Amino acid sequence: MKQFAQLFNTIDQSTKTTVKVTALADYFGAATDADRMWTIALFSGRRPKRAVTTTKLREWAAEQAGIPLWLFEESYSIVGDLAETIALVLPPVSTQTDGTLSHWIDHLRGLTDLDETARKTAVLAAWSHLGGTERFVFNKLITGGFRMGVSQKLMTRALAKSTGKPETELAHRLMGNWHPDTTEWADLIEAEDVSTDASRPYPFYLAHALDDGPHLLGPPSEWRAEWKWDGIRGQLILRDGQYFVWSRGEELMTDRFPELARTVDMLPPGTVLDGELLVWQANSQKPDNFNALQKRIGRKTVPKKLRTEAPVVLHAYDLLEWGGTDIRDRPFVQRRALLEQACAQLPPDAPVRLSPQLDIDGWEELAELRRGSRDENAEGVMIKRADSPYRIGRKKGDWWKWKLDPLTIDAVMIYAQSGHGRRANLFTDFTFAVWNGNDLVPFTKAYSGLTDAEFGEITKWVRKNTLQRFGPVRQVTPHHVFEIAFEGIQASPRHKSGVALRFPRMSRWRQDKPLQEANTLDDLNDMLRIYG
Secondary structure, three states: OHHHHHHHHHHHOOOOHHHHHHHHHHHHHHOOHHHHHHHHHHHOOOOOOOOOOHHHHHHHHHHHHOOOHHHHHHHHHHHOOHHHHHHHHOOOOOOOOOOOHHHHHHHHHHHHHOOHHHHHHHHHHHHHHOOHHHHHHHHHHHHOOOOOOOOHHHHHHHHHHHHOOOHHHHHHHOOOOOOOOOOOHHHHHHOOOOOOOOOOOOOOEOOEEOOOOOHHHOOHHHEEEEEEEOOEEEEEEEEOOEEEEEEOOOOEOHHHOHHHHHHHHOOOOOEEEEEEEEEOOOOOOOOOOHHHHHHHHOOOOOOHHHHHHOOEEEEEEEEEEEOOEEOOOOOHHHHHHHHHHHHHOOOOOOOEEEOOEEOOOOHHHHHHHHHOHHHHOEEEEEEEEOOOOOOOEOOOOOEEEEEOOOEEEEEEEEEEEEOOHHHOOOEEEEEEEEEEOOEEEEEEEEOOOOOHHHHHHHHHHHHHOEEEEEOOEEEEOOOOEEEEEEOEEEEOOOOOOOEEEEOOEEEEEOOOOOHHHOOEHHHHHHHHHHHO
16 A cells, blocks of 8 residues: 555646656556556546445544544534545554555455444554555545546556557557456456457547637638537447447446447447437437436436437447447548448437538538527537547547537525635635525535635635534625526426526626626526526
């Protein structure tokens, strides 16, 4: 664990990519195979399941530290991170155990089979043998909150530096449904043949945001345009008589979309499609909004009634594998031509549709189409260079997303809560309300969009204008108005306001606007009727 803790410190204390890559490469060159596998797993989101509730961890930590629970909770609200709070309040260790990362992960996973008394004993024993960063990392693992400033792209670069293998090959190897329990380092990283996993997806190619319009991209004839759909990005993989559905977040979602099983009989084996999963009713000219798709997202199994109410199709816009051959290096127009040929053979009721391209003669024409995106239940338009290969990750230059300007509404801040990590001493998480007659009705939360200086300024104000405290949350005097930007709005019986926003964030602190001029619940409901 010391070796991994040193890696953690190096990465956490540096903002330089070269430092992080070097530290990771050195670690991969020196660690055991088991530790290397778990490090890759942790950095790619494959964390052990949490075996102890945070409530119990707080109680046990307070007891072990010899302090009342209320004092621990007050400390937690100031520190802002549970793992760090526990590490700080516990007494120092007298004898530190030098177990490996994989040893302590096995220790954590073994807690699942124990009763509460035995779990407590095992956790206290670990705390008594781990100090410093090792204890902090252990706490991060046990709370399920282990995250680091390492992207999969950066980790892949470090693996390439350590092993001498190409980044593109390693990125593909790390995709798919592997786990340290069932996969060896040699099989995942060093083996020559990695094609045996039929479900393995390709790394997704991600577009950059286009903020100032496409006029500087060159002649429109060198580009292709299409709608940017508001769904779930996914890959449909057809191999060995089976189908697999992967989300952009590397989550295997096959069981959630059983409609796509029919594609095994409609498309040849060795086909991999990239597209958007959308709810699309039969005979409809456009997809349902994202609210309809949300009913399907959290379901591991989908009953027939829900499949009927919210039928899902894959709107395909790229072809990555054809006849078992990886064709990502071919120009986009060639891949698109093959995709069109494949989709032309599909029956009308197929759960795969060809995503149409927009026929434009100039950028102004595309701008006009973009302005009507919401009428198509789209978020804007995509612009792709005609000769671009299908790259890995977010490579700038070939793929652009030109999204619509967000919807906005002016709201009043009524609650504030401290942030986490480096912002633990600032109030950064706010609840906002709109007017309903003479009352303020809460309708959303937001925690991003302001500068550090603005967060510092509002933090000073919150401390001086707190009306009540509810644990880490403070009710404040209604005074400040913020412009809240969001991508969509939908009805929600779970919220007092009756609405829920998609991707809300603070776009402006309206210090120029008095409290009484904030928007109303009627304004929100008008937006719901238009855009919901």
